[in-house]
Amino acid sequence: MNSHLAATNGGRQFESLQKLNHTLHFHLARLLGVRESELGFLLDHIESCDASDPMASWQTDSLIERYSKNFDLDLGSILSKLIRDGALTPFDPTLLRFSPDGVRMPALAVPLLPVARNPGEVTIASSIPGLDTLLQQPEFQVLNAFWGVPKLTAVWCEPDHLRQVLNQVADTLDLTPAKGRLTTEIGNGGTPWVNLDEVSPSGKVNHWFSPTLQRRYGACPVYCARRRLTLAVEKLLQPNVKAEIEGALRHRFTVQQVLADGAALERFITTSESMAISASGILRSMSALDHADRKNERLEVIHADSLQRSSHRYRNDEEAVIKFVHSILYKGVELGASDIMFQEFPAQLRVRYKVDGDWFDQEGEFPGHIAKQVISRIKVISGLEIQYVRLPQDGTFPIKIGDQRYDFRVNTTYQAQGEQAVLRLQRDERSVKSLSELGMSSHYVDAIRDLMEGDHGLLILCGPTGSGKTTTIYSILRSVDAIKNNVLTAESPIEVFLDDISQTQVDDDGPYSFAMWARGILRQAPDVVMMGEIRDEESVEALMRLSSSGHRAISTLHTNSACEVPNRLFLFRAQPFMVADSLKLAISQRLVKKLCPRCAIEEPLPAEERLVRLGINPGWLDGVSSVRRGRKCDFCRKTGVSGRKAIFEALIVDDEVKIAIQERAPALQLQRILERRGEASLFEKAVREAAAGVISLEEACKFREVGSTVSLE
Ligand SMILES: [Zn+2]
DSSP: OHHHHHTSHHHHHHHHHHHHHHHHHHHHHHHHTOOGGGTHHHHHHHHHOOTTOHHHHHTSOOHHHHHHHHTTOOHHHHHHHHHHHHTOOBOOGGGBOOOTTOEEOOOOSSOOEEEEEETTEEEEEESOTTHHHHTTSGGGHHHHHHHTOSEEEEEEOOHHHHHHHHHHHGGGEEOSOOSSOSOSOOEEOSOOBOOGGGBOOOHHHHHHSOHHHHHHHTEEEEEEETTEEEEEESSOOOHHHHHHHHHHSSSOOEEEEEEOOHHHHHHHHHHHHHHHTOSSOOOOOOHHHHSOSSTTOOOEEEOHHHHHSOOSOOSSHHHHHHHHHHHHHHHHHHHTOSEEEEEEOSSBEEEEEEETTEEEEOSSOOBTHHHHHHHHHHHHHHTOOTTOOSSOEEEEEEEEETTEEEEEEEEEEEOSSSEEEEEEEEOOGGGOOOTTTTTOOHHHHHHHHHHHHSSOEEEEEEOOTTSSHHHHHHHHHHHSOTTTSOEEEEESSOOSOOTTOEEEEOOTTSSSOHHHHHHHGGGGOOSEEEESOOOSHHHHHHHHHHHTTTOEEEEEEOOSSGGGHHHHHHHTTOOHHHHHHHEEEEEEEEEEEEEOTTTEEEEEOOOHHHHHHTTOOGGGGTTOOEEEEEOOOTTTTTSSEEEEEEEEEEEEOOHHHHHHHHTTOOHHHHHHHHHHTTOOOHHHHHHHHHHTTSSOHHHHHTTTTSSSSOOOO
C-alpha cells in the first residue's frame, strides 16, 4: 500500500502526515512536562510506529502510557492532571457503534479516530489533549484533506477506551485518504459534535443525568467521568441554564457540551426513558407518550377494550408494565376510587384502591420484581426523578379514557420495605355537587346562602380529616356567583379547579403559607375568600379582619363539633367580641356509609332496653319497626356498604348565641342552646338515617360520642 501511495498524490500527503508525528509528540511532551534530556523515549515511540501497520503500535501502549511506565508515574494522576489542566471533555468512544464499511484513520504514530461525521465535518477522538488547538495550525490541514472535509473538531478520550475501540475496528481499518473534498474551503475548530445515532444511552450515564432532566433540558449525557459530565445538545446551552443543570445534579459535576442533531437527541431521550423502566433494556420507544393532548404535556390514553383483550404475551417487559399500570388506573377510575396505592415489598407488589374512605387490595399476585418497574413507570409519566428513591416526590399526570380526561396527583415515598406511590384522582368541577345533593337540609342551605349573599361574615366548617369538609367547601364555592363576586382561595393542595375563581396553592411547610397569602389578600379586593385551613393566629386575625369589614370568609377547623368553634378561635387569640361579630355559621360534618343496594335486608328493630344501652333515644325511632343491614355481597366487596353520605350539624349564630360567645360561654353551654331549640345532634341525625333505611344502625352508633358530648382535644 505504501509504495502505491508514494506514486500518487497521496504520497505527498503521506509525507506531510509524518511531519505531524513530531508536532503531536512534542506538543504532548510539553503538556506532560517531559524534560529535553528525556525526549529519547518519544523518538523511540515515533520510530517504533510502522506506517504500513500503525494498528500494531496503537494496540500496545499509547504515548501517555509509555511515559507513565518509563518514568514510573501513576497513569491515573497523569490523566487527571491533563484533564484538569486542559479542561478536557472526556468522551467514551466505546459507546459508539462503528460502521462495518471501515474506519479511515491516518497512519500516524498516534491514533486519531473519527467518531462522528456529518456533511463537511468530522470529529476526531484522540488521547492528545488540546488537539482542537493544534487543528488550527496550517500544517494540520493535511488532516482535513485526509478525511476530505472542511472542518475538523476533536474530543479527548482515555487511551484505554481508545484502544478498546481500535481492537473493534482493526479488521476494517482504512489508511487511505478520502477521495476528493466535500468543499474546497478548509476550516478547523469549534465545538465538537457527536452523531448520537451511534451512541446508545447507558444506564450508568443516565444515572447521573436522568431521562427527566434529559427531557427538560433537551440534553443527553454521552459520557461522565472525573467530575465532568458531557452533554450532547442541539444548541449550546445559555450559561445560566448550564449553571442550573450543574446545580441540579446530585454530585458536583462540570457540564461540558458537544453538539448533536435535534432529531437524534429526541430519539436518544425517548430511548433513555424507555430504558429507565425496563429490566431487559431492549425496548421500543414509548410512542404512546408522544401523542400529547396539550403542548408539552403527555397523556396516557387508555383503551378499555384493549385492556380486556388480555393476552399474557407481551412483546417485552415495558409493554407489559405499561398495560399493567393502565389496567390499574382504569379500574381505579371505574371503581370511583379517590386514591390508588402501589407498594413495593421484597416479595410482592401490593396494589390498593381507596373507595369511600377505605382501602382494599387489588386481587392477584404481583411478583416483587415488577414493583420497581411499575413505580418507575409512574414516576416517568408524572415527571419525577426515577433515581430518587428515598426522597419524597410530588408530580401529576393526566390519562384519557374514552373522551374523558382524568388527572392524578402523585406522591412517592420510601418505607422500610421499599418504595410506595400514592396516586390521588383529581376531581373536576363536574363532580362538585350542590349542597342539597350532598344531603344538607334546606334550613342549613338557606343559612349558607344568606351568609354568602350578605355583606359580611365568617363560615367555619369543622370535623376530622376525611369527614368531607373539602367536598362541602367546593359545593359552597360553587353556589357563590363567581361572576358578580371576586372569589379568592388559598388551598393546600387545590383539589378541584373551579371556573371563574382565583385559586392559589399554598404550602404551609414551604415558603408560601396561608398566613402569607392572608397578608396580601386585601389588596386583591376580594368579596369571598376561602382559606383551606386555620393554622395560626395570624390567619385567624386576617380572617376576622376580612369578615368584619365587608367580606365573606370561609375556612375549616379541626374541632369535633360546631359548638367548639368559638372557643377554638379564642385559643388563636381572637377577641370574643370579634368572634361574636364575624362568625355567622359553624358547620360540623361526618360521612356515613350507605348500605349496599344489592344486599341490604330488613331486620327487626332491637328492643327498647338495647336501644337505650346504645345511647339511642327510642323517640328518634318512633313509628319505625325495622332497620336494615348489609348481608355483604360481591358487589360491595363483602363490606355491606356502598357510597357515603354527609350528615351535618350547624351552629347558626343568632342574638342568643352571639351574647353567649361574647361572654366566652363554654361549648357545652352552646350545645344546650341548640338542644333547647330542638336542633338534632349528629348522632341523632345518624340514627334517623338508620331509621330511614339508608345506613345500618351499627354505622349510626359510630357517632354516639360525636356532637352530643363535647370532647376536649
Ligand atoms: Zn352488597
